[in-house]
Amino acid sequence: MFYALYFEIHHLVASAALGFARVAPIFFFLPFLNSGVLSGAPRNAIIILVALGVWPHALNEAPPFLSVAMIPLVLQEAAVGVMLGCLLSWPFWVMHALGCIIDNQRGATLSSSIDPANGIDTSEMANFLNMFAAVVYLQNGGLVTMVDVLNKSYQLCDPMNECTPSLPPLLTFINQVAQNALVLAQSGGISAVAVRSIPGFIVALCSANERFCDFTDGKKAVLPF
Structure with missing residues (x-):
């Protein structure tokens, strides 16, 4: 047993x-x-x-x-x-x-x-x-x-x-996966760069036009848009 x-x-x-x-x-x-x-x-x-x-x-x-x-x-x-x-x-x-x-x-x-x-x-x-x-x-x-x-x-x-396993279908699938990964990464990177550029644009606008972003008087900044 x-x-x-x-x-x-x-x-x-x-x-x-x-x-x-x-x-x-x-x-x-x-x-x-x-x-x-x-x-x-x-x-x-x-x-x-x-x-x-x-x-x-x-x-x-x-x-x-x-x-x-x-x-x-x-x-x-x-x-x-x-x-x-x-x-x-x-x-x-x-x-x-x-x-x-x-x-x-x-x-x-x-x-x-x-x-x-x-x-x-x-x-x-x-x-x-x-x-x-x-x-x-x-x-x-x-x-x-x-x-x-x-x-x-x-x-x-x-x-x-x-x-x-047959290699051609496997390599085709891996190629599609890599393409989708690159597309997702590129689209996400473009969105991230766009979001990151907005604060930089506002800071540059405030530096060039102090009358639009005057924080010395304790009031909120007034932007032209």
Whole structure:
């Protein structure tokens, strides 16, 4: 009885390891599931539960945990997981990069460019936009999308069968993702520069025409528009 339980636990660990290799990169990349939100043993337990929940085979179909056949399977699953994590996380990376650009242009993180050793590296706008994107993502069913992507990934690339995805459709999809990311970043950057230029325009107008912006008498400034 105990011998059967021992081998059953080994098969369970093998299936959990293969599932962990595919699911863990997604948890590492997404900002609302990384170490800043979930850390240590609770995150690993949740990853294993999600991995076993979407595992498409019986637990005893995985190869033995300590066998040589597990090495290429784990590497393959890790590569698929990294690709899925990148595709699911690119909107958050775009928003984070946009926040860094805004803070750098307004001078909040300019010290990191002048003195990288002692300058400020943290961008508050980047963190805010990253969390804002996470809220929008979760509000619109992002977790359901993540689980559905994992389920469909097992249909396209089964670890127990031959997994040779066609490269042309994959490269086309990556190209579309990169184009959309650049368009979003460019449109957001233009909006940020426009908003940033308004106060500069007002200050320049006040400097050139002091009669329009006279704060010495304690009254509010009167602008010509």
